[in-house]
């Protein structure tokens with residue numbers, strides 16, 4: 001950790017005369033980062049700033065970075081290069097860099113871009129406004145914590161105020177970090193080991209969201225299936241008491257606390273029972289940790305959506321072992337079959353990496369076979385690209401020729417597209433419930449909604465089809481990535497009220 005004087009008492013002053021200071025947050029990467037950005041925006045608003053109409057007009061610009069995606073550093077330094085001219089024009093502008101890449105690159109960021117005022121990492125999102133205030137008084141600052149302090153009240157982004165993009169749905173971070181060591185992934189290095197949020201705190205948060213009118217929550221974590229294993233391991237060694245039920249939930253305490261175990265299935269049941277919550281989603285589970293209890297909880301909790309994202313990554317046992325994924329293709333398919341057998345009308349999506357170092361033609365053929373057998377409803381395929389700091393990035397001698405990767409990627413895409421089209425076509429003629437997301441980005445006279453199985457549906461706009469409403473639609477057509485529908489009936493109007501929850505600081 002690079003320690004910074006704790007300027008907790010400093011106000012976020014320096015507002016231009018006659019108007020409130022404004023901010024813009026630019027987000028790179030995954031849902032975890034999107035959610036962190038909501039928290040950063042919430043902190044800034046709690047500190048009196050308002051969202052700028054555009055980045056060019058903002059007094060504070062935060063780039064919330066991700067180092068998982070390809071060329072993340074080039075994109076960041078390109079963006080910072082563009083902001084340099086703006087900073088020269090307006091020296092009062094504050095530029096902050098947050099997120100995974102900040103956690104990894106640390107002082108390098110200000111060495112390469114001296115106009116950056118603040119750098120903070122993944123473990124101290126809660127310090128954003130203090131660091132901005134500190135930088136205004138004393139000049140550029142960089143603060144990176146090595147890990148999250150488990151017992152700090154503000155350790156988790158979800159304990160902070162939020163400025164959500166949508167009012168009817170919300171992300172809920174249930175754990176941070178990851179205890180796995182996938183060879184291609186930088187997450188364990190930048191997010192640290194797994195830490196689960198207390199069970200009771202999550203239920204309270206979802207109850208609060210429901211009372212604000214949120215009807216859909218998505219539980220977020222790097223490996224949600226192992227949520228709670230750290231809590232029950234820790235609690236086994238301390239005295240019993242009612243506080244344990246808050247930490248780990250009633251079910252585990254009533255069990256007699258015989259053994260540490262993940263609590264994800266319990267959480268799905270409890271969160272799914274919160275009044276007003278109509279849909280519960282989650283991402284991402286790890287195939288090796290998909291347990292029968294989770295499948296049962298999904299099947300038996302009506303609000304938990306019939307959608308499972310189960311990352312395959314490769315269909316070759318040799319490559320899976322090199323990736324340290326902890327399952328074979330056969331085991332993966334067994335778990336998938338168990339999920340499909342247990343949950344009626346389940347849709348399954350996946351991630352696949354093509355061209356992991358050392359991947360042979362035979363390995364790739366195995367991936368094609370498993371992908372075809374799995375019959376995914378949707379899938380994300382990626383060509384391997386090395387992430388500095390990961391084990392796979394050091395396997396340069398085994399990198400697969402790029403042209404060959406592209407050829408394999410296109411072959412895989414054909415298989416994936418075929419199965420997703422088939423699965424979409426099977427929905428035509430059916431009645432599906434959608435949650436309206438808003439006007440279609442493609443056609444202004446259409447709206448877009450999402451089914452419980454996470455399929456996008458485009459349909460003609462109609463009275464009552466407002467963002468956040470639920471409706472029954474008949475599916476009239478299918479493409480590989482979306483469906484077409486017609487309205488049968490609006491079944492529920494939006495319930496949300498707009499307000500920013502008060503900080504639990």
Ligand code: SF4
Pocket residue numbers: 178179180181182185186187188222223286
């Ligand atoms: S499970 Fe693997 S891929 Fe997922 S975050 Fe952990 S290390 Fe990365």
